[in-house]
Amino acid sequence: MGDAALDFMNAVIQLDGLSVRFGERTVLKQLTGALHGRCIGLLGPNGSGKSTLLNTLLGFFPPAQGGARIFGKDIRTHSRELRALIGYMPESDAFISNMSGVRFVRYMAELSGLPPRHALERAHEALFYVGLGEVRYRKVGTYSLGMKQLVKLAQAIAHGPRLIFLDEPTNGLDPPARNRMIQVIREIKDASDIRVIISSHLLRDVDECCDEVIILRNGHIAGICNIEEERRTNRKFLELETHGEEQGFADAVQQLGCECALFGKGRMKVVLPESIEVRELYRLAATRDLQIRRMNYRRDSLEDIFLKAMEGVGARNGSL
Amino acid sequence: MAVYKRSYRAYEGSTTPERRRFLVLSRYAFFGLFDSRPFTAFFVLCFVPFLLAFATIYISHSPSVKLLLGMQFQGPNPLAINNYFFAFFLGAQSWLGFLLITWCGPQLIAADLANSALPLILSRPISRTEYVIGKLTVVATLLTAIMLLPTLILFFLQAGLEGHGWLWSNLWMAGSIIVASIMWIAVVGLIALASSAWLKWRVAASALMLAIFFVGPGLATAVNLTLDTNWGHIFDLGYAVKVIWMGMFRVPFETMHRLRIAELSLPAAWMVVIGFCAASLLLLNRRLKAREVVRG
Numbered sequence: 001m002g003d004a005a006l007d008f009m010n011a012v013i014q015l016d017g018l019s020v021r022f023g024e025r026t027v028l029k030q031l032t033g034a035l036h037g038r039c040i041g042l043l044g045p046n047g048s049g050k051s052t053l054l055n056t057l058l059g060f061f062p063p064a065q066g067g068a069r070i071f072g073k074d075i076r077t078h079s080r081e082l083r084a085l086i087g088y089m090p091e092s093d094a095f096i097s098n099m100s101g102v103r104f105v106r107y108m109a110e111l112s113g114l115p116p117r118h119a120l121e122r123a124h125e126a127l128f129y130v131g132l133g134e135v136r137y138r139k140v141g142t143y144s145l146g147m148k149q150l151v152k153l154a155q156a157i158a159h160g161p162r163l164i165f166l167d168e169p170t171n172g173l174d175p176p177a178r179n180r181m182i183q184v185i186r187e188i189k190d191a192s193d194i195r196v197i198i199s200s201h202l203l204r205d206v207d208e209c210c211d212e213v214i215i216l217r218n219g220h221i222a223g224i225c226n227i228e229e230e231r232r233t234n235r236k237f238l239e240l241e242t243h244g245e246e247q248g249f250a251d252a253v254q255q256l257g258c259e260c261a262l263f264g265k266g267r268m269k270v271v272l273p274e275s276i277e278v279r280e281l282y283r284l285a286a287t288r289d290l291q292i293r294r295m296n297y298r299r300d301s302l303e304d305i306f307l308k309a310m311e312g313v314g315a316r317n318g319s320l
Numbered sequence: 321m322a323v324y325k326r327s328y329r330a331y332e333g334s335t336t337p338e339r340r341r342f343l344v345l346s347r348y349a350f351f352g353l354f355d356s357r358p359f360t361a362f363f364v365l366c367f368v369p370f371l372l373a374f375a376t377i378y379i380s381h382s383p384s385v386k387l388l389l390g391m392q393f394q395g396p397n398p399l400a401i402n403n404y405f406f407a408f409f410l411g412a413q414s415w416l417g418f419l420l421i422t423w424c425g426p427q428l429i430a431a432d433l434a435n436s437a438l439p440l441i442l443s444r445p446i447s448r449t450e451y452v453i454g455k456l457t458v459v460a461t462l463l464t465a466i467m468l469l470p471t472l473i474l475f476f477l478q479a480g481l482e483g484h485g486w487l488w489s490n491l492w493m494a495g496s497i498i499v500a501s502i503m504w505i506a507v508v509g510l511i512a513l514a515s516s517a518w519l520k521w522r523v524a525a526s527a528l529m530l531a532i533f534f535v536g537p538g539l540a541t542a543v544n545l546t547l548d549t550n551w552g553h554i555f556d557l558g559y560a561v562k563v564i565w566m567g568m569f570r571v572p573f574e575t576m577h578r579l580r581i582a583e584l585s586l587p588a589a590w591m592v593v594i595g596f597c598a599a600s601l602l603l604l605n606r607r608l609k610a611r612e613v614v615r616g
Contacts, residue, residue: 058443060610080338080445088443094436098352110344111444113335122331129328141435155440160331191328 011036012163012195013057015221017066020049020056027052029219030066035197037212037226039189042199043306044216050199051091053216054165058088070163084113087156091167091199094152097141101127104140105155112159119158126158127151130184146177153181157188164188166198170205178205185209207302215309222309227302238278238297242266244290252284266293338445345446345454346461352431353424353458362423363462366416370470373409377401377474381481401478406471406493407569411562413467414504418533420466421459425512426525428455429608434520442610452513452604459509468501496568507561507593510600517607532596533558550583553592560584560592 011034020028028049042050055061057068059079068075070082096104102123109119109126127136130150135143140151149169156164169185170178186209189196200206206213211228214221242249246266253260259271272278278295285292336344354360379385380401432438441451475494479487511529519525536556543552553559562581567589576582584592 055611058610060439060442080447083443084335084445086443088440090436090439090443092436094440096431096437097435098431107344107348108440108444110336111341111441111446113338113341113445114331115334115336118331118333152440157328160329162330188328192330194328194330 011069012040012071013197014069014072015066016068018053018056018063018068019065020052020061021064022061026064027219028056031068031221032066033214033221033224035212035214035224037195037210037228039185039196039198039210039212041206041210041213041227042197042216043203043206043213044201044222045310046201048216049219050201050216051167052219054088054167054197054199058086058165059083085162087159087161087164089152089156089164089166089169091171093148095140095143095148097139099140100137101132101140101143101151101154102136104151105158108155109158112161114159122158122160123154126154129157130154131180145172146174146180149173149177149181150184153184161194163195163197166196168200168202169198170200170202182208203302203306213302213305215306217310223305225305225309227305230305236272236274238270238272238281238295240268240270240281240292241294242268242285242290242292244285245288246290249285249288249290252288253281256280256284341446342450342454343457345441345451346457349428349455349458350461352427359420359424362420363466366413366420366466367470369409369412369416370474373405373470373474374477376405377478377481401482403490403493403496403569403571406475406497407565407571409474410467410471410497410500411565413470414463414501417463417466417504418508420462421508421512422526422529424462425459425508425529426516426519426522428458429513429516430520430522430525433517433607438608439610448605448608451608455513456509459512460505463501463505463508467504468498471497471501493569496570500565500568503564503593504561506597507557510597510604514600514603514607517604553584554588554595557592557596560589563589564593 013035015031015033015035018028018031019026031053042053044050052061056063057070057075059075059082063076071085073082075082096107099107102120105123105126106116106119109122110116114122124133124136127133130153132147132150132154135147140148143151149171153166153169156166166185170181173181182205185196185198188194189209196209198206198209207227211226213223213225213227215223215225243266246262246268250260250262250268253270256276257273258276261269263269270281281295282292354363379389379391432441442448446454472494475490475497476487479490511532515525515528515532516522519528536558540552540554540556540559543555544550559581563576563584563586566576566579566581567586573582
């Protein structure tokens with residue numbers, strides 16, 4: 001079996017030429033790629049097809065062409081089975097206003113297949129977990145916007161899914177509520193084997209939670225990027241400003257095994273191999289009486305990645 | 321996700337059988353309905369005619385009670401328990417059931433649509449068909465409790481008290497009671513769900529249900545008078561149901577003619593009923609979607 005086949009088999013989500021049409025309009029166009037991250041960000045401007053992709057994966061819209069797999073299972077033929085494994089938090093309001101929080105979450109858990117007693121237990125736990133424990137007997141219709149977002153998250157996790165779809169989870173939240181939501185998402189991601197997919201147009205949300213990102217533009221994949229790998233790479237790419245005899249220092253750095261380029265006036269760029277720590281540079285500078293006045297890690301932010309994708313870089317091969 | 325740990329954990333316990341999962345929808349709908357005291361009171365009131373009919377059957381078979389009440393009749397017995405009696409009782413219960421469903425039916429789906437809970441429900445292992453069946457089960461259970469079961473109990477009470485092979489010679493009536501009840505459950509249930517799905521506002525959905533049964537006769541009369549025909553009755557669902565029921569309970573044509581319910585043929589009446597059910601299903605199919613799609 002080839003590497004590509006193995007890569008596809010291990011993927012959380014595989015897109016295989018997926019196209020979705022609403023009447024004459026093609027909303028998703030030939031999406032192909034494999035996503036492996038624990039927390040995957042679905043980025044793109046409004047109308048780029050993020051929610052449509054989530055809804056298609058949930059089986060709400062039939063693919064016009066191609067297909068997709070979740071955990072190796074075809075979304076067309078295993079739709080019911082997959083929906084039992086997925087927790088879904090939609091973008092817009094979604095609740096039953098005259099039910100109490102605990103009854104609502106229990107109802108949703110029972111629909112996912114939990115026996116009534118377990119559903120009740122998990123509903124209480126989920127509401128405490130997201131921070132709604134004190135208001136769980138209040139009717140959902142009386143909740144504030146932030147609480148409604150959290151109760152949507154609670155119903156998405158109560159049945160213990162393997163994969164959670166969060167569609168714009170921080171929409172309409174004030175900063176403290178947003179921080180709480182992001183913290184909960186990160187805890188869920190780190191706590192167990194669960195996989196999370198966050199659809200958002202807010203780069204910061206994705207940057208703080210996700211280790212992989214898929215960027216959509218006009219229904220196309222503008223890029224797929226492993227942010228974690230990007231961060232690891234960036235950690236070894238340094239920009240220095242020095243004062244002193246720079247050429248000798250650069251030679252010494254190269255002898256250490258690093259790549260080094262000089263740009264004049266004491267500015268240089270250094271790429272550190274895995275085995276060499278930054279303090280080695282300070283030690284070398286000290287022995288040569290050279291001052292390191294500034295040291296920056298190169299930070300190719302998610303914003304840069306996103307902008308590159310929007311400009312069309314990477315659109316040809318689907319990766320950045 | 322234990323509370324004391326405050327950390328997420330996946331669920332590893334048992335799950336309920338998939339085939340019975342639609343009953344969760346019905347169970348929660350029942351919880352919601354019987355939370356309301358007026359609804360519960362009205363539901364209980366629906367059994368008053370049953371008690372009266374029960375007493376009537378008992379009295380009609382008890383000479384001593386009749387003597388005690390001074391009920392000595394000359395000529396035809398007004399307390400005769402026959403197909404008219406059961407047709408009348410079933411008709412009365414069906415209208416009580418209709419009022420009950422007009423009250424509770426519109427909130428069955430409207431509550432899920434009002435704040436977009438439907439995508440949450442359909443993102444679970446529940447299909448749209450199961451969703452409709454789950455909600456229809458509520459209507460079917462209520463109407464079965466009000467119509468079918470009491471009428472069958474009365475039928476078997478009569479059979480027990482009458483004896484002498486009454487049951488076997490009238491067994492067709494039990495079939496009529498069952499088929500007539502199922503037809504009414506299907507018609508009222510589907511119309512209730514369709515109006516609930518189309519009009520999120522509960523009062524408007526109830527009004528639509530009442531309009532279908534009470535504006536229909538007016539429209540039918542207007543069409544009949546204007547076009548000098550009897551085909552206007554195709555707009556009158558209640559009339560079509562009556563025609564079918566009278567046929568099922570073997571009411572003679574002369575009696576039907578006298579009651580002015582012979583102006584629509586039996587096949588035409590069936591077509592009307594099937595047409596209303598099909599239209600309701602069509603509306604449900606169009607409306608019950610996890611996501612609205614704007615086609616361009």
